[in-house]
Amino acid sequence: MDWDDLRVFLAVARSESLSGAGRRLKIDPATVGRRIARLEDAIDARLFAKTQHGYSLTEQGTRLLTHAIRTEAAIDGASEALSGPEGLTGQIRIGAPDGCANYLLPQVIARICDANPGLEVQIVALPRVFNLSKREADMAIAVSRPEAGRLTVQKLTDYHLHLAASRDYLAAHPPIQTPQDLKSHRLVGYIPDMIFDKELDYLTEIGASAPPLASNSVSVQLNFLRHGAGIGVVHDFALPAAPELARIIPDQIHLTRAFWLIRHADDGRVERLNRFATQLMLEVKKEMQRLEAFP
Numbered sequence: 001m002d003w004d005d006l007r008v009f010l011a012v013a014r015s016e017s018l019s020g021a022g023r024r025l026k027i028d029p030a031t032v033g034r035r036i037a038r039l040e041d042a043i044d045a046r047l048f049a050k051t052q053h054g055y056s057l058t059e060q061g062t063r064l065l066t067h068a069i070r071t072e073a074a075i076d077g078a079s080e081a082l083s084g085p086e087g088l089t090g091q092i093r094i095g096a097p098d099g100c101a102n103y104l105l106p107q108v109i110a111r112i113c114d115a116n117p118g119l120e121v122q123i124v125a126l127p128r129v130f131n132l133s134k135r136e137a138d139m140a141i142a143v144s145r146p147e148a149g150r151l152t153v154q155k156l157t158d159y160h161l162h163l164a165a166s167r168d169y170l171a172a173h174p175p176i177q178t179p180q181d182l183k184s185h186r187l188v189g190y191i192p193d194m195i196f197d198k199e200l201d202y203l204t205e206i207g208a209s210a211p212p213l214a215s216n217s218v219s220v221q222l223n224f225l226r227h228g229a230g231i232g233v234v235h236d237f238a239l240p241a242a243p244e245l246a247r248i249i250p251d252q253i254h255l256t257r258a259f260w261l262i263r264h265a266d267d268g269r270v271e272r273l274n275r276f277a278t279q280l281m282l283e284v285k286k287e288m289q290r291l292e293a294f295p
Contacts, residue, residue: 003075006068008035009047013065014136016054066150073266089118092276095137099218100259101125103238104291105141108283112276119276138273139263143199146260152268156259156281157288161202163248164234165225176231176248179206187211188224188232199257202233206253237291259284 011021011032018029018036025032040047047061057065096105101123109121124137145153163182170176174184189203189211203211213229215221218238225232226242233255239245261281267273 003071005035005039005042006071008032009039009061009064010068010072012036012048012055013057013061013068016056018055069264070266073264073269087118088112088116088272088276088279090272091120091122092139092273093122093124093137094280095124095126095140097141097143097218098125099235099238100141102219103235103241104284104287108280108287111283112279115279138267139261139277142260142262143197143257144260145258146262150265152263152265154261154277154281156261156284158256158258159288160236160292161233161255161257162236162250163206163231163253164239164245165231165248166228166244167246168244169225169228169230170246170248172228179249179253182208182231186213186230188213188221188230190214190221191216202255205255206233236294237288240291240294 008021008025011024012018015021015024018032021032022029036048043064045060045064046058047064048055049058094105094109102125105123109123113119113121141156145155165185174181176182176185187203187208189208190200191214192210194216195201203209211230211232213224215224218235221232222234222238222242222245224230225234226244231248234242234245239247261277263273263277
């Protein structure tokens with residue numbers, strides 16, 4: 001079994017299609033199919049089952065996936081060892097919730113790339129948990145610490161949230177002096193059945209009902225508020241991007257959450273990813289302090 005065959009196997013496992021694997025590897029899907037068939041013949045095992053949703057791993061394929069990922073990490077680690085301690089190069093994909101991806105990561109990643117001109121970084125902003133085993137991303141940021149899987153987890157930083165609304169909205173509506181006053185105001189928040197992590201259920205935590213204006217996107221929620229649609233919970237680090245918003249009863253309602261950096265356990269041997277993670281953690285902490293100091 002050679003590495004080229006395993007590389008094709010990993011591409012199909014991660015994309016769940018021959019065409020997706022072909023795009024990753026820059027070869028045509030028919031060639032991908034032949035390579036998978038050759039690998040299955042060589043090890044006398046069926047690795048994928050074709051379903052209406054694409055190619056899913058069989059039991060044998062799932063067992064091989066773990067070893068293939070370890071082989072990939074070892075090869076990447078060897079390449080890093082030979083390339084020396086110069087600046088970071090190559091492509092790194094990081095998955096993050098859209099609030100973090102929109103209002104925190106761009107300036108952080110820009111500074112890291114300024115210091116490492118050969119580095120390419122892709123930020124995937126999705127309101128869900130990322131599958132690192134399928135290499136949807138090289139690393140991910142999450143709002144809660146995972147309890148299962150072969151993962152390494154590091155706390156990136158704490159962050160804070162408060163109720164906020166536009167100054168125009170507040171001037172045109174009854175004053176808010178206590179949490180009970182919120183009952184006479186329109187709320188903005190997450191779509192209840194699309195909250196993918198309990199840590200995001202802010203309104204339930206503060207005793208509010210389901211919001212009449214809702215989105216699964218933090219950016220959409222923020223724009224609702226910027227345009228005077230109502231009151232919602234806002235990340236303090238997003239407030240500099242929306243100077244028309246003002247915090248509401250911050251001494252009575254305030255929330256604290258954390259961002260966690262999650263990596264596949266086998267990637268601990270890849271020095272390039274280790275160095276990037278270290279720089280990311282340092283820059284995120286500095287940027288969070290700067291943003292949350294916004295009045």
